[in-house]
Amino acid sequence: MRNYIFFALLCVTALTQAQEALFNGQQVSSPEIYPDKSVTFRLSAPQADSVFVTGDFLPSVKVDTPMGKMDGPGKALLTKNEEGIWSFTTEALPPELYNYAFIIDGFKTTDPANPFLVRDVASVMNIFIVPGKQADLYRVQDVPHGTVVSRWYESDGLEMDRKISIYTPPGYETSEAKYPVLYLLHGAGGDEEAWLTLGRTAQIMDNLIAEGKANPMLVVMPNGNVIQDAAPGAGSAGYYTPQFMVPQTMNGVYEANFDEIINFVESNYRVKADKANRAIAGLSMGGYHSLHISRYYPDTFDYVGLFSAAIMAREDQSGEGVYADFEETLKKQMDNGYELYWIGIGKSDFLYEANTEYRAMLDKMGMPYEYVETDGGHIWRNWRVYLSDFVPLLFQD
Template sequence: MKLKISITSLVVMLLGFNIYAQQALWGGQQIISPEINSDNSVTFRFNAPNADTVQITGDFLPTEKINTQWGVFDGPGKALLKKDANGIWSFTSQPLESDLYSYSFSVDGVTNTDPNNVYMIRDVASITDVFIVGGGKGDLYNVQDVPHGSVTRRWYDSPGNDIKRRITIYTPPGYEESKDKYPVLYLLHGMGGDEEAWIALGRTSQILDNLIAQGKAKPMIVVMPNGNVAQQAAPGESPKGLYKPNMQLPNTMDGTYESTFMDIVKFVESNYRVKADKPDRAIAGLSMGGYHSLHISRYYPDTFDYVGLFSAAIMPDAAMKSKVYENFDETLKAQIDNGYKLYWIGIGKTDFLYQNNTDYRAKLDSMGMKYTYVETEGGHVWTNWRIYLSEFVPLLFK
């Protein structure tokens, strides 16, 4: 009898475990959030019947100034949700322009993601939910019914850093079947980012797929390296394991990445069918990546015909000593003399780097260096950087 009871108990216990283990297959709250309404307003909902206060913060709300050790940034605004009789809190935004937006909740002061939205993106050490409002530029960030390129993560030897490093590479639709050679855009992330930033936050593959399908951009390979030479790869993607990401990394903007950048170019040109000459190479980046693009293109002044500076940091800290930053005016003059097809600068009107970019443009004007300048609303945000990529790419390799 005891054996029978033990077996029965074991079966019940195993069945219970099986139900618990698989509850994600049909579990979850039956709440729609976010819900995009017919007028492009968006309704958010959160089930918290015992909460006293629920707030939402997102880049679709009026911005707030945030002071950090790196300066003053435009941060996402906040709004209060209202609770109904069932304990469901809700908030409806104003009608929104077509774009990709991010948000999170704060429940009694504790940050929460939206349990009803599985679409999330990591930015440095923060996870936010995202949604896309279509009918405009947001359509460029959506997966459309067009031919698609491939995105791969590769490991390459970096002799300059004496390690193997991870890199993300987009190849255009038809690359695998073709024997053609393609031009290359090297696309660099900002501080705290890594080789996942542009493909996830920047929607690079969707933008390229859609622009190529529309005939607005030439098929190209896009190389998205990790710009932190202290890392082998993005957090969680290296032997270092699953650790909390941070922005305080060694060798940041000290010349090491610039001086070893040709390790990346050599890997790409040895492993992909590319046109390995100056008219078929472009380099661009945001913030720290714009800084790297500026100095890499100047340090190797006869290597890139297309340069894009998106909300770029400009000059190194005075304490930084590297041969990369020496003879700045002379190497910039060599870049001018060697010729180039496009030098593109984009910045938001309220970006904390706006004055730095204004001063840099004054230097270029004094040297007679031609450039294309684009000024947008807003500050140091991904909303602008996706726009810049969408506008920069169609100008390449003409």
């Protein structure tokens, strides 16, 4: 009996200690967003010598990347109190979706008090939303919601089955109507998940449709990396470290075989299968792909969106296959007619000069386009805005 009592007390003590450990791990609230839109970050790290927070809510700094110098997040030092809780409070922040991470004694890590994470290439970051204005498009609102599915299509040209993400608008399942389609392409280092997680595409579409600012449509988000069947961890290659530039990504093979994606969508979904009801848009590398796909198939899309696009083919591919006869095929696209050719770029984007040169070429050709210039550089904050501005212009009667 004594042994039983001793064992019971031991179990109770262990359970109590486990609960204390659990609650101690959750003893801070971070980030805390106040009514005035300031935000406090907190971290319990009594043994740390320094803690910084880094994120896109701070003034940007120039950082070296494989694509040259680009805007990167700044950092701010947290202050430690007597309990070993580090904290930093911002000034009032504009409404926006932000990302951040902590740097503890030089080691970059996520916030243990915030379970909401996104992956951008190989970096994992916490996110939070300061509500209001544009940022309300990125939130899940009390409106009818569309459906996001992952599908696999057979690619004869790329010799593999490939994964694709598809958004169908609210009411698609219960309707007999046919819908237009936006093909939305990611940038270098991205995949078929990027526009959903980092771009908030489903939330943007739900909210724009609910507000009557956009027509219901499908949004098709393929994987633009020709050697991948799916995003890292989601395909046959299993778990591996994602790369910024996947080999063979911009060699023309993806563009040449894009008709397989269109055929899959039009064979499996209730869509309007004509030029007037197809749009294509993409960011950075996806803008590059959108530019070349739309001119390689010059009578296929009535709407084209180039978001911070990587302009022109690389020199080693400029005279071959998809990239041959660039100006001639672009002129054929213009002569065939289209409803909208939309170009957006940030003033400090490292691709700004290339986009300026491309617009000069279009001006010389007499090829009409709409141009939007924003603050900031090569960042998701701009691309979410471009998507929000581009979608309401599509498929208008």
